[in-house]
Amino acid sequence: MRGKKRELPGHPMDRLLRVDRIPHIWCSGCGIGTIFGGVLAAIQKLDIDLNKLAMVSGIGCTGRMAGYIKVDSFHTTHGRAIPFATGLKLARPDIKVIVASGDGDLFAIGGNHLIHAARRNIDMTVICVNNLNYGMTGGQQAPSTPLGFKTTTTPEGSPEEPFNFCYLAAACGAVYVARWTALHIRLLTNSIAEALQKKGFTFIEILCPCPSVFGRRNKMGNALETLKLYHDRSVIKNEIDPKEAGIDLFGEIVVGKFVDRERPTFIDYYRSIVCHETPEDNVIRIAR
Amino acid sequence: MRFWRRPLDMPPVKLSRGEVIILPERCKGCGFCIAYCPRGVLALSEEFNKKGYHPPYVKEADKCVNCHFCEIICPEFAIYSINLFEKEGEKAGA
Numbered sequence A: 001m002r003g004k005k006r007e008l009p010g011h012p013m014d015r016l017l018r019v020d021r022i023p024h025i026w027c028s029g030c031g032i033g034t035i036f037g038g039v040l041a042a043i044q045k046l047d048i049d050l051n052k053l054a055m056v057s058g059i060g061c062t063g064r065m066a067g068y069i070k071v072d073s074f075h076t077t078h079g080r081a082i083p084f085a086t087g088l089k090l091a092r093p094d095i096k097v098i099v100a101s102g103d104g105d106l107f108a109i110g111g112n113h114l115i116h117a118a119r120r121n122i123d124m125t126v127i128c129v130n131n132l133n134y135g136m137t138g139g140q141q142a143p144s145t146p147l148g149f150k151t152t153t154t155p156e157g158s159p160e161e162p163f164n165f166c167y168l169a170a171a172c173g174a175v176y177v178a179r180w181t182a183l184h185i186r187l188l189t190n191s192i193a194e195a196l197q198k199k200g201f202t203f204i205e206i207l208c209p210c211p212s213v214f215g216r217r218n219k220m221g222n223a224l225e226t227l228k229l230y231h232d233r234s235v236i237k238n239e240i241d242p243k244e245a246g247i248d249l250f251g252e253i254v255v256g257k258f259v260d261r262e263r264p265t266f267i268d269y270y271r272s273i274v275c276h277e278t279p280e281d282n283v284i285r286i287a288r
Numbered sequence B: 001m002r003f004w005r006r007p008l009d010m011p012p013v014k015l016s017r018g019e020v021i022i023l024p025e026r027c028k029g030c031g032f033c034i035a036y037c038p039r040g041v042l043a044l045s046e047e048f049n050k051k052g053y054h055p056p057y058v059k060e061a062d063k064c065v066n067c068h069f070c071e072i073i074c075p076e077f078a079i080y081s082i083n084l085f086e087k088e089g090e091k092a093g094a
Helices: A032-046 A062-068 A081-091 A103-109 A111-120 A165-172 A185-197 A211-217 A223-233 A266-274 A279-287 B032-036 B069-073 B085-092
Strands: A053-057 A072-075 A096-102 A124-130 A176-181 A201-207 A234-236 A253-260 B018-022 B042-044 B056-058 B079-083
Touching (some): A032 A124, A032 B069, A053 A062, A053 A081, A081 A103, A081 A111, A103 A124, A103 A165, A111 A165, A124 A185, A185 B069, A211 A223, B032 B042
Parallel strands (some): A096 A124, A124 A201, A176 A201
């Protein structure tokens, strides 16, 4: 080791990380770190001005993402990441807003906010990390827990059918809907980059291994075995109806980009209907 | 790609070369990089880091082709690779 006295460039993501907070709190084998790396890689790839970017997150394991990224970020109360992001976007329409949160935060506690933000088509990118339970609070049942899987609150197995998040987001009016797993990192990075460039409510769901809480209760082994399960069972089906894109851990995990369409955003409608602005006024405002 | 006879006009394939750099103090020993390295460059070391995990070590440094997959799959930002192409130059052709 003594011979190596050269200057190393450092990790390429250190530019976007709050390095003083690393190592992060996520467990060994948790996929959130990988997904976070994908988000950072997408930001780096697009070369976005970091002063024109903000990340908002809710509570939960994934909610910690906002604390580790070196851009303006806010860690909101449980489920309220989207209302905060909505306010941020309406006050500063020139910045890009990323909402990163878990399945429980976005769809259970903040479910109402998500469906209305998608309906209004507020220009933001929602990254939903789906680890199939509430990881941070101790592994309770979440709206994503598959039927029959054990959690702390359902020790005999969950008797409820889970949500299909992509179908829900698409039905509510999201303009871009995709699902990937923590193993499809390059595709995920491209997908996030695509979503960030798109105008409107974009939604990406990412399946993530949770070895120390969900995996342990369901005898799924360590994180590598969960990644192997994703590798063996995931099937890429782009452009299919999200209704048919289900997550079956014993059968087929359908991933891919399901929806990519155009719709006027809330700000467009607000400017034309409430402010009586024409598209030319918009051009003048941008020029100023 | 394998051929039964090497075509005479086949251009020489340039393999990129990389060097893996591990930051052992950040590692939590999940083993993703070892399992998913397409060239089998890494292996789990016997040593412990400060937190008590076994970080990986570079077992076969010559095999690295700088694909950056360990870098993007690592959840801890604890491993990255740098390009060695300029240094190795002609030797990298296969």
